[in-house]
Amino acid sequence: MKRIPYFPGCAMKDQARDYERAAQAALAALGCELVELPRWNCCGTVYSLANDDLMRHVGPVRNLIRVQDMGEDRVLTLCAMCYGTLRRSARFVAADPERLSRINAFMSDEHDYRGGVEVLHLLGLLRDVVGYENLASKVVRPLTGVRAAPYYGCTLVRPREVGVDNPDQPEVFERVLSALGAEVAEFPYKVECCGAYLTVGAPAIVAGRVRDIVASAAANGADLIVTSCPLCQFNLEARRPGIGPRLPVAYLGQLLAWALGADACLPPEAEALIQGTTPAAAGAQQR
Amino acid sequence: MADGLRLSREALAAPFVGKVEELSGQNLSACYQCGKCAAGCLFTEHMDALPNQVLRRVQLGDESVLAASAPWACASCLACAVRCPKGVDVARVMEALRLLALRRGLPHLDPRATAGVPQIALVGAYRKLTP
Amino acid sequence: MLTVYIMGKGYRVPEGLTIMKAMEYAGYRLVRGCGCRGGYCGACATVYRLPGDYRLYADLACQTTVQDGMYIAQLPSTPAERADYQLSQVAPRGEALLALYPELARCVACNTCTRSCPQKLEVMDAVQAALRGDIRQVAELTFDCVQCGLCAMRCPAEIAHYHVWQLARRLCGAYLTPRAQHLARRVAEVESGAFDAELDRLMGMGKDELAKAYQARDIEP
Numbered sequence: 001m002k003r004i005p006y007f008p009g010c011a012m013k014d015q016a017r018d019y020e021r022a023a024q025a026a027l028a029a030l031g032c033e034l035v036e037l038p039r040w041n042c043c044g045t046v047y048s049l050a051n052d053d054l055m056r057h058v059g060p061v062r063n064l065i066r067v068q069d070m071g072e073d074r075v076l077t078l079c080a081m082c083y084g085t086l087r088r089s090a091r092f093v094a095a096d097p098e099r100l101s102r103i104n105a106f107m108s109d110e111h112d113y114r115g116g117v118e119v120l121h122l123l124g125l126l127r128d129v130v131g132y133e134n135l136a137s138k139v140v141r142p143l144t145g146v147r148a149a150p151y152y153g154c155t156l157v158r159p160r161e162v163g164v165d166n167p168d169q170p171e172v173f174e175r176v177l178s179a180l181g182a183e184v185a186e187f188p189y190k191v192e193c194c195g196a197y198l199t200v201g202a203p204a205i206v207a208g209r210v211r212d213i214v215a216s217a218a219a220n221g222a223d224l225i226v227t228s229c230p231l232c233q234f235n236l237e238a239r240r241p242g243i244g245p246r247l248p249v250a251y252l253g254q255l256l257a258w259a260l261g262a263d264a265c266l267p268p269e270a271e272a273l274i275q276g277t278t279p280a281a282a283g284a285q286q287r
Numbered sequence: 288m289a290d291g292l293r294l295s296r297e298a299l300a301a302p303f304v305g306k307v308e309e310l311s312g313q314n315l316s317a318c319y320q321c322g323k324c325a326a327g328c329l330f331t332e333h334m335d336a337l338p339n340q341v342l343r344r345v346q347l348g349d350e351s352v353l354a355a356s357a358p359w360a361c362a363s364c365l366a367c368a369v370r371c372p373k374g375v376d377v378a379r380v381m382e383a384l385r386l387l388a389l390r391r392g393l394p395h396l397d398p399r400a401t402a403g404v405p406q407i408a409l410v411g412a413y414r415k416l417t418p
Numbered sequence: 419m420l421t422v423y424i425m426g427k428g429y430r431v432p433e434g435l436t437i438m439k440a441m442e443y444a445g446y447r448l449v450r451g452c453g454c455r456g457g458y459c460g461a462c463a464t465v466y467r468l469p470g471d472y473r474l475y476a477d478l479a480c481q482t483t484v485q486d487g488m489y490i491a492q493l494p495s496t497p498a499e500r501a502d503y504q505l506s507q508v509a510p511r512g513e514a515l516l517a518l519y520p521e522l523a524r525c526v527a528c529n530t531c532t533r534s535c536p537q538k539l540e541v542m543d544a545v546q547a548a549l550r551g552d553i554r555q556v557a558e559l560t561f562d563c564v565q566c567g568l569c570a571m572r573c574p575a576e577i578a579h580y581h582v583w584q585l586a587r588r589l590c591g592a593y594l595t596p597r598a599q600h601l602a603r604r605v606a607e608v609e610s611g612a613f614d615a616e617l618d619r620l621m622g623m624g625k626d627e628l629a630k631a632y633q634a635r636d637i638e639p
Binding site for chain 1: 309310311312329330332333359360362363364365366368369376378379381382383386395396397400401404405406407408409410411412414415416
Binding site: 010013014039040041042044055056058059062106107109 | 512513525526527528529532533542543546549550551552574
């Protein structure tokens with residue numbers, strides 16, 4: 001078993017707990033054990049884009065200190081937003097020792113952060129540590145016939161220097177879904193924003209975004225949208241219009257767990273779709 | 288563009304311009320108004336000025352841009368930032384404008400109108416839309 | 419004798435007094451900001467500074483001994499907003515805390531609350547647990563909260579911590595903690611009259627006889 005330090009983030013303990021359970025089961029099947037940080041705090045979800053807002057980096061850096069205190073130099077996230085904030089803050093302090101020393105001085109109750117913790121996302125782990133071919137060889141319930149639209153959203157791919165892949169034409173999500181036996185539905189909205197936190201004060205804006213994203217995925221033949229962001233998931237479900245195509249939304253970890261034969265904790269709509277589509281599942285049902 | 292905008296040496300050198308440059312860390316004069324940010328922005332239908340127009344108004348020292356709807360329709364998705372041929376991170380300019388407005392006490396998010404959304408949305412909204 | 423500064427005015431007071439006793443020695447008559455005097459009620463929140471130290475320390479006046487040169491100010495009450503709710507109408511689900519106190523989402527993990535807690539609670543961890551909807555964990559981490567309000571006074575995110583903790587403990591007590599079965603059984607016994615004769619006998623006793631019975635009672639080990 002490969003032990004990998006793991007930062008869950010709030011959503012994994014709440015609305016996205018099925019994603020966490022499925023991902024843990026799936027990674028166990030791949031020989032990786034997620035070791036949750038003994039203490040952690042909210043990453044902040046959005047990265048501060050202002051130059052005078054050092055306080056916004058305290059939360060992310062505090063988590064990096066927890067990783068350092070474990071004697072580790074990398075940490076895995078399942079959530080796309082946690083990935084963005086933690087990875088950007090890690091880069092921010094690495095690039096500027098002056099800012100790092102101010103943050104360290106402020107956090108007098110922690111060990112100093114020395115830098116050097118690498119923040120990984122599940123997709124990057126599957127590509128770089130597990131490997132596509134190795135992943136494909138572990139699949140026991142291929143998602144054959146399932147046409148899945150990989151929805152990256154924003155923080156997995158932007159900004160360029162932080163993204164898990166190319167910001168305009170990423171392929172890691174597609175490669176992973178292919179390795180799981182799914183058919184990939186390419187669609188032009190895969191890296192377009194769902195409206196994110198505008199969902200709180202301006203749900204109508206988000207509804208418009210979601211309408212376009214879902215329509216585009218459906219028009220390109222998708223049966224299912226796959227995401228790794230709990231905020232995208234919430235918006236795609238809660239803000240979708242009453243009319244038009246209704247595609248089920250599943251987390252990356254859930255498809256991974258299904259294909260690897262682990263407990264997938266899929267939402268009912270997605271599970272029904274996969275059950276009804278994949279030959280292995282159909283065969284299992286006939287028996 | 289605001290009606291009756293007056294160009295003057297004073298406006299161009301106004302502290303407002305410097306403050307936005309300082310907060311955003313962006314060189315505003317680099318923008319040559321190609322409009323690529325606006326072309327790729329998914330939220331322009333909710334903006335009363337396009338992202339490049341907002342940038343232009345800041346360049347010219349037009350402080351009334353603080354009342355524009357654009358920074359509040361921006362979701363910080365960074366599509367503009369990765370596409371700008373001049374390397375201007377327009378999302379950081381939007382953030383600077385939000386902060387200047389919020390720090391002047393202009394409230395944006397009604398903290399009690401937050402029911403039914405998960406913490407991942409609330410945390411983001413509070414950080415972007417409250418002082 | 420040592421010198422302390424109370425609300426900006428210097429006084430000579432004996433060593434070894436608590437801040438509260440030193441204030442009374444100096445002539446203050448405490449009608450607010452003073453309660454149990456035993457560190458339980460949380461009424462005597464106090465902020466102080468020591469000479470040569472930039473920090474503002476927070477503590478309870480009845481639990482903290484004065485030091486020479488101490489600058490002291492009391493914060494008898496914290497006017498933080500308490501959400502309006504009926505416990506019977508609140509379901510003990512994770513989102514309950516955030517729904518009534520959405521400002522929890524403003525936490526920047528600065529840990530100032532933890533540093534200002536006289537009870538030495540892990541206050542920030544409790545905020546984080548509240549944010550992720552773990553009511554039980556919040557109740558456990560804040561069991562010893564005395565609601566002095568110092569965390570809320572120092573919080574840059576303007577969270578009303580102690581009100582959230584109270585809600586979490588109430589939800590935990592009302593819904594998440596298993597009912598004590600033996601208590602329910604005993605209440606039923608009392609209501610069925612199983613002890614009526616015994617009680618009548620006690621009620622009929624004279625004072626001396628009652629005192630004797632009291633002395634001779636069974637005491638649980």
